[in-house]
Amino acid sequence: MKLDLARKPTPLEKVRIRGKEVFVKRDDLTEFVASGNKIRKLEYLLGEAVQMGADTVITCGAFQSNHARATAYLSIKLGKKPVLFLKEWHPGKKSGNFMLDTVMGAEIHTVTPEEYERIDEIMQEMAKKLEKEGRKAYVIPEGGSNTTGAKGYVDMVFELSRQIDLSEIDAIYVATSSAGTHAGILAGLKLLGYKNVEVRGVVVHKKPKELVADRIKNMLQELGVDTDGIILVGGFEGPDYAIPSKEDVGMIKEAGRTGIILDPVYTAKAFRGMVETMGEKERVIFVHTGGTFGLFAQANILEE
Numbered sequence: 001m002k003l004d005l006a007r008k009p010t011p012l013e014k015v016r017i018r019g020k021e022v023f024v025k026r027d028d029l030t031e032f033v034a035s036g037n038k039i040r041k042l043e044y045l046l047g048e049a050v051q052m053g054a055d056t057v058i059t060c061g062a063f064q065s066n067h068a069r070a071t072a073y074l075s076i077k078l079g080k081k082p083v084l085f086l087k088e089w090h091p092g093k094k095s096g097n098f099m100l101d102t103v104m105g106a107e108i109h110t111v112t113p114e115e116y117e118r119i120d121e122i123m124q125e126m127a128k129k130l131e132k133e134g135r136k137a138y139v140i141p142e143g144g145s146n147t148t149g150a151k152g153y154v155d156m157v158f159e160l161s162r163q164i165d166l167s168e169i170d171a172i173y174v175a176t177s178s179a180g181t182h183a184g185i186l187a188g189l190k191l192l193g194y195k196n197v198e199v200r201g202v203v204v205h206k207k208p209k210e211l212v213a214d215r216i217k218n219m220l221q222e223l224g225v226d227t228d229g230i231i232l233v234g235g236f237e238g239p240d241y242a243i244p245s246k247e248d249v250g251m252i253k254e255a256g257r258t259g260i261i262l263d264p265v266y267t268a269k270a271f272r273g274m275v276e277t278m279g280e281k282e283r284v285i286f287v288h289t290g291g292t293f294g295l296f297a298q299a300n301i302l303e304e
């Protein structure tokens, strides 16, 4: 079951950057507190939670997780209690996404990076514990990235195909992390038959590319499409996940002057990846996946 939670369709805008024209799919405008890409996945995931009669939603993420913030908000709106497991790491402590998590009164458990390696187990243990107390919990994996969540981005491609003639587009750029967004977009294009559009996922962390590609492959298979054409763009990870390079900070300022506000964890790296790798004559779409609250948590990076 799919819920109708996001403000759709999001706008498709034309932006000029470094003399090139690109289209920007404004998924930073899918909502306010639940803004960004995660809400599209959550329309399907929380649909399952409602269907199974869950009273609690458990999920996880980085300390400043956009996914955790969006999940907490939408769970509350649906009358369910959010339980968040956040990887300990405190940039700007009570700011950005984490501040919103606390304002909304989400139950927050911080876990060490070591514990986080078995986070799926930890979340299942919590679900079992709650079950013994007579409650019913629905568990969402990191980033909402499983086949159910990825369907939200299959639908985004259908939406996009009604806004622009995709047969005239060469590539779609997107920030790729837990990869459900990437998988959904690629599956959507395959289902509609647009073989001309490459999906170029700019990887924003240092995990092995093969691991990311495998995740995408699994989701494509479960979505019933072939697994050809997985393109991961490397070289724009920066110093580490959630840590922007000097060039990324420069990109935030440059894009800001065109009216596009990028975030330091995902979209600044992906947008720079696009600007620096797109062909001179290519027609490309950048999927702005949001993350704006993360910029407030790292305001210090702009101070020089």
Ligand SMILES: *Cc1c(COP(=O)(O)O)cnc(C)c1O
Binding pocket: 036, 037, 038, 066, 067, 143, 145, 175, 176, 177, 178, 179, 180, 181, 182, 263, 266, 267, 289, 290, 291, 292
């Ligand atoms: C989670 C997130 C992404 C990455 O999406 P995945 O589906 O995890 O690859 C990109 N941008 C923003 C702002 C995000 O919060």
